Amino acid sequence: KFKVAVNASEKTDRAAIQVHDIGLQIVRNSAGELGFRVHVGGGLGRTPMVGPVIREFLPELDLLTYLEAILRVYNRYGRRDNKFKARIKILVKALTPAGFAEKVEAEWAHIKDSPTRLTRDEIERIQSYFTEPDYATLTDQTELLATQRFEDREFDKWLSYNVSEHKKPGYASVTLTLKKTGVPPGDVTDYQLEQIADLADAFSFGEVRTTHEQNVVLADVRQDRLYDLWQQLIPLGFATANLNTLTDIICCPGGDYCALANAKSIPVAEAIQRRFDDLDYLYDLGPIDLNISGCMNACGHHHVGNIGVLGVDKKGEEFYQISLGGSSQHDAEVGKILGPSFARDQMPEVLAKIIDVYVEKRTEEETFLDTY
Known part of the structure; x- marks a missing residue:
């Protein structure tokens, strides 16, 4: 398994690049040249990690050769004796980000100017497939x-x-x-x-x-x-004005559909949505990312939710573990587990208690993460 994510926005991370094996943030240097900030070794699952930066600026023409150098280092030094540790994040942690970056730079020195290096003509050829729509000449309404x-x-x-x-x-x-x-x-x-x-x-x-x-x-x-x-x-059910609020939940299929799940996710999401069904109250709370996964594979990205919910199995019964303080944005962070797990029917009130504490402790300008 190997995943790459790319993000172009300076204000927000729309691709959660820091929890992927390789994350690329499109940036410009002080000279205005286009390039990439390179993160390596992120991932969720059983060993959640935020991918550190191994290169602050990579010129765009060097993208493919540098990525090849990363893969060569991973191929040479990565764990092959244990399938649970056969991920690049394990190698980056073992070598340290600085040590991993040093090996990548040394490998890259041998292939930097190889035939794989991008050319301006090739980039322009690829760009030609992504033309703008036929926008009309309009003014803001x-x-x-x-x-x-x-x-x-x-x-x-x-x-x-x-x-x-x-x-x-x-x-x-x-x-x-x-x-x-x-x-x-x-x-x-x-x-x-x-x-x-x-x-x-x-x-x-x-x-x-x-x-x-x-x-x-x-x-x-x-x-x-x-x-x-x-x-x-409206009649299609797509006009709910709750984007980026507590009820804009990321949720995996869970035990209703997935054979790997330890617990159901969808009923928990619905119970929370019904508990917090006042849009004006949600707006007052501000942006809150709530992510739910039915097992440690973390398909619901629970590790990086401001509030994360993980379904666990306890002697055949479904329980849910809560973590707080996670983020998949530019300030990416793995959330901290909040005490013991809770039964499914407790979850709406547990969430309500967390929100009550947030409302009590926050100052007017603070978001949930600020208060945490």
Whole structure:
């Protein structure tokens, strides 16, 4: 198993790059040149680790040769005697990040200028496959949206939470939240998938994207058509204005579907969503990442949730362990386990107690992680 993640945003990490075997953050150096900050040795599962930086700036033309050097070092020194330790994160920890980086640099010196090195022509050839959509020349619809927000408070909520700014005037990026209470987080039916495809054709140049938070994005929606899109999303169940709130839960299939799971995840997610069903209260709480996994394989990324929930088996009974303080953003951190595990029927109130402590202790400007 070997996973690579790439992120281009300076403000947020949309790919959780620091918990992958190799994470690449696109950056520019002081001269304005494009390149990558390279993280190696991240991962979750039984031994969660945040991938350290082994190179602050790698010129873009050197990407493939440098990655090859990383793989060569891993191939040469990685553990082969124990399948549970046959991961690059184990090697980076054993050698230390500085030691691993030193070996990579030494290996790279031999292959840096090999035929594998990228050329400007090759990059431009690949870029030609990723052309921009045929954007219209528009202006931002500030007055129209202000009027629509004033006339419809529900649209105002949705616009505030599920719609993001776009680099092109007159356009916006829209997130379809797959987190309606009563539906497994991230689940869509075959009918809903067809409807999403139709919406992409009608509103976003036929393009749709999924996120690792188990939502769907229409990236190129005209601002003057946002109200129309929102109205069409409501009957489909995709207009819940809870993006980045406590009920925007990442949740694995758990024991309902997965043979590896120790406990069910989906019923816990639904119980928490029903306990926290007041959107205005969720907005007051601010952004909180709640991630749920049904076993230590961590498909729900529970280690890096601000609040993480892990299903465990105790003599045939399902219990849930809670961790706090995790993050998959630029300040990536593995959460700390909070005491003993809890029975399933206790989970909504346990979460409520955690939130009550947060509300009591925070200052006005603090997020959940700040207070923690």
